[in-house]
Amino acid sequence: MATQVGIDAIAVHVPRLFVDLTGEWANVRASELGEASVDALIGKVTTGVGVRRMAVPDAHEDSATMAAMAAIKAIAAAGIDPREIDYLAVGTETTVDQSKSIAAYVLGMLERFYGVALPEVSTPQIQFACIGATYALEAAVSRIRAGENRKPYALVISTDISRYALRSAGEYTQGAGAVAMLVCEQPRLLILEPGLMSTISQDERDFFRPNWSTTAVVDGKYSIGVYLSCIEAAWKGWLERYQERSHEQPGARPDHLLDYMLFHVPFPRMAEYAAARILGSTWREAADPELLAALPDAGEPHDRAAWERKLAKTELFRQTFAQKVEPSLSFGRNVGNIYSGALYGALASLLDWAATTETDLSHRRIGFFAYGSGASAAVWSGIVAPTYRKMAINLAAELETDAEGGRRVAVVLAAYERLHSHRETELDLAPELQARLRGGEPLSAAETQELALALETQRVRVRQPDPSIVAPHSEFALTRLGTERRADFTDWGYRYYGWIAD
Numbered sequence: 001m002a003t004q005v006g007i008d009a010i011a012v013h014v015p016r017l018f019v020d021l022t023g024e025w026a027n028v029r030a031s032e033l034g035e036a037s038v039d040a041l042i043g044k045v046t047t048g049v050g051v052r053r054m055a056v057p058d059a060h061e062d063s064a065t066m067a068a069m070a071a072i073k074a075i076a077a078a079g080i081d082p083r084e085i086d087y088l089a090v091g092t093e094t095t096v097d098q099s100k101s102i103a104a105y106v107l108g109m110l111e112r113f114y115g116v117a118l119p120e121v122s123t124p125q126i127q128f129a130c131i132g133a134t135y136a137l138e139a140a141v142s143r144i145r146a147g148e149n150r151k152p153y154a155l156v157i158s159t160d161i162s163r164y165a166l167r168s169a170g171e172y173t174q175g176a177g178a179v180a181m182l183v184c185e186q187p188r189l190l191i192l193e194p195g196l197m198s199t200i201s202q203d204e205r206d207f208f209r210p211n212w213s214t215t216a217v218v219d220g221k222y223s224i225g226v227y228l229s230c231i232e233a234a235w236k237g238w239l240e241r242y243q244e245r246s247h248e249q250p251g252a253r254p255d256h257l258l259d260y261m262l263f264h265v266p267f268p269r270m271a272e273y274a275a276a277r278i279l280g281s282t283w284r285e286a287a288d289p290e291l292l293a294a295l296p297d298a299g300e301p302h303d304r305a306a307w308e309r310k311l312a313k314t315e316l317f318r319q320t321f322a323q324k325v326e327p328s329l330s331f332g333r334n335v336g337n338i339y340s341g342a343l344y345g346a347l348a349s350l351l352d353w354a355a356t357t358e359t360d361l362s363h364r365r366i367g368f369f370a371y372g373s374g375a376s377a378a379v380w381s382g383i384v385a386p387t388y389r390k391m392a393i394n395l396a397a398e399l400e401t402d403a404e405g406g407r408r409v410a411v412v413l414a415a416y417e418r419l420h421s422h423r424e425t426e427l428d429l430a431p432e433l434q435a436r437l438r439g440g441e442p443l444s445a446a447e448t449q450e451l452a453l454a455l456e457t458q459r460v461r462v463r464q465p466d467p468s469i470v471a472p473h474s475e476f477a478l479t480r481l482g483t484e485r486r487a488d489f490t491d492w493g494y495r496y497y498g499w500i501a502d
């Protein structure tokens with residue numbers, strides 16, 4: 001029998017700060033976005049899109065600090081020694097450096113935190129929009145299955161900050177957070193089914209972020225269509241592989257093969273569109289007359305989106321969605337899109353839901369539908385290990401707000417916008433010229449020339465992180481950016497991280 005490999009422990013980390021999308025943000029944005037009323041915007045965002053709160057990183061946080069925080073939580077949850085890890089892969093699309101892997105920064109933070117040396121750890125960063133962490137997980141699992149590891153554990157971390165332009169339709173689908181997963185043989189949480197992962201890729205322009213931009217460029221409605229067609233193709237591949245490997249037909253109801261369906265969640269409503277696509281196409285082809293009779297129309301629908309909308313209102317769909325998908329959506333509703341980790345936030349939500357509702361997940365098959373814009377999708381499956389309860393995570397501790405007795409704090413609009421517009425460099429101008437520009441004063445000819453030259457040559461200097469909204473405590477923080485460019489020492493733009501105790 002093949003070795004069982006999978007996820008032994010999972011932990012999430014979410015920044016303390018969040019924007020309450022039903023409060024000040026909605027009051028101000030309703031007119032700016034041309035909505036009929038504040039209630040109409042709140043209805044659209046909370047019901048139509050499905051998100052209430054979006055996490056925002058504070059001035060001392062970035063993808064590397066969030067990844068390191070998730071890592072120490074996963075290591076604590078598994079109760080292992082960090083020296084038992086020899087592979088640390090980070091999936092991200094919001095890197096902190098164009099060259100150095102975030103995994104190396106995380107490794108340094110872990111070494112200092114635990115007071116150990118971890119020199120023999122592989123530290124790749126894997127990027128492909130929101131599917132990067134899934135590719136990292138696949139690499140970690142394959143490495144262990146192939147017997148290439150010298151230590152029992154691989155650490156796979158997804159970490160991202162989802163950022164769109166203020167006052168755009170993407171703004172309320174932002175978020176930030178990291179999910180860390182320890183991968184090993186005989187995992188206590190989830191066994192990945194070998195040979196079933198089905199992946200597809202196509203060259204698309206639905207969503208991307210040019211090197212010079214801090215916010216994503218997205219064609220929102222188009223991106224939804226690409227997401228749907230990619231996961232449908234990957235799902236068909238999973239079914240074919242299932243048939244080949246098990247030498248049996250998927251049966252009259254292939255959807256019955258999956259007890260839970262976890263989707264990449266850019267916003268919770270997307271999981272509903274995705275479920276309608278997967279279940280709709282599967283049900284239409286099913287050899288079950290009773291099922292076919294329960295669908296909106298017989299035969300091939302002409303307008304697919306309209307048909308799926310009708311399907312989404314049927315009792316059959318609502319019940320199936322409530323059972324198989326809804327339990328995985330609390331993370332997306334409370335945090336927003338965390339890009340590469342959104343699918344794994346869904347897994348954390350499912351585990352948390354099972355613990356609070358006392359639902360037994362042992363031996364259940366979970367279908368994972370990963371998607372990354374640009375575009376690639378993967379469908380794979382895992383069986384929940386009977387020992388999973390020992391590895392349960394406390395999602396409430398991450399998601400609860402201060403009003404609910406938790407650690408999260410609502411941020412006011414002005415502070416959120418200031419954090420959003422922060423840049424790590426600024427034009428390198430003389431202080432007097434800088435002050436005159438900020439004050440909107442007229443410039444002399446010489447000053448105009450200096451400004452033009454600085455713009456043309458992109459002469460910039462490093463800006464240090466602003467003061468935090470909530471001062472860091474018991475967490476990793478970006479403490480400063482290097483500024484030296486001497487012949488004997490250079491660290492210009494290098495990131496220094498530290499553990500800030502209470």
Ligand code: HMG
Nearest residue numbers: 040043044047048129130169170173220223224266372373
């Ligand atoms: P939008 O223009 O804000 O929303 O765009 P809308 O007008 O399409 O409305 C959304 C839904 O709200 C509709 O529901 C409305 O009817 C409903 P539907 O018709 O679809 O059933 N609605 C209301 N419901 C209740 N009460 C009301 C109300 N008003 C309207 N008062 C969009 C939404 C998601 C397109 C936008 O936010 C966006 O562009 N987001 C960013 C792109 C995105 O997330 N794309 C997802 C697929 S691509 C992906 O997942 C990859 C990604 O994660 C990146 C990566 O891979 O790295 C993004």
